[in-house]
Amino acid sequence: MDQAETPPGKAPKEIRYIFKHFPFESEGKAFELSEMAAAAQEVSSVAFWFVHDFFFTAEGQNVAKLEKKLLQIRVEQLLRDKKVDVKAFQAALESGKGRQRVLDDMALGKNCGSQEPHESCQWRHHRGIHCG
Numbered sequence: 001m002d003q004a005e006t007p008p009g010k011a012p013k014e015i016r017y018i019f020k021h022f023p024f025e026s027e028g029k030a031f032e033l034s035e036m037a038a039a040a041q042e043v044s045s046v047a048f049w050f051v052h053d054f055f056f057t058a059e060g061q062n063v064a065k066l067e068k069k070l071l072q073i074r075v076e077q078l079l080r081d082k083k084v085d086v087k088a089f090q091a092a093l094e095s096g097k098g099r100q101r102v103l104d105d106m107a108l109g110k111n112c113g114s115q116e117p118h119e120s121c122q123w124r125h126h127r128g129i130h131c132g
Helices: 029-043 045-055 058-063 068-081 086-094 097-111 117-126
Strands: none
Touching (some): 029 045, 029 068, 029 086, 045 058, 045 068
16 A cells, blocks of 8 residues: 555655755755764764754855865864764764765755755655665
């Protein structure tokens, strides 16, 4: 039976929320922001949400316009203020783990067969079809 046809009362008790990085550009500022958020995600989900939410604040939007090194310094300050392991964030960024996570997520989106993976993959996962 398709999940969309699941009878009332038989729906799953838990929902697993998975965040995938699909920057609008494969290079440039959008990619840099995704890379920093993904590096924070390598540290912890809490660190990721601090960075993610910060980028959507008025201050975060202004900071996002800075060159990459200055942006990194501000993100590190934010993480330090939140008592997150800044050295682990730096290691994830410098080792390329954040970058690779974004690239892997973008590849997953392409495997979903859509130019708009954020829409396509959400629907396919919801319907029980796994991309990639």
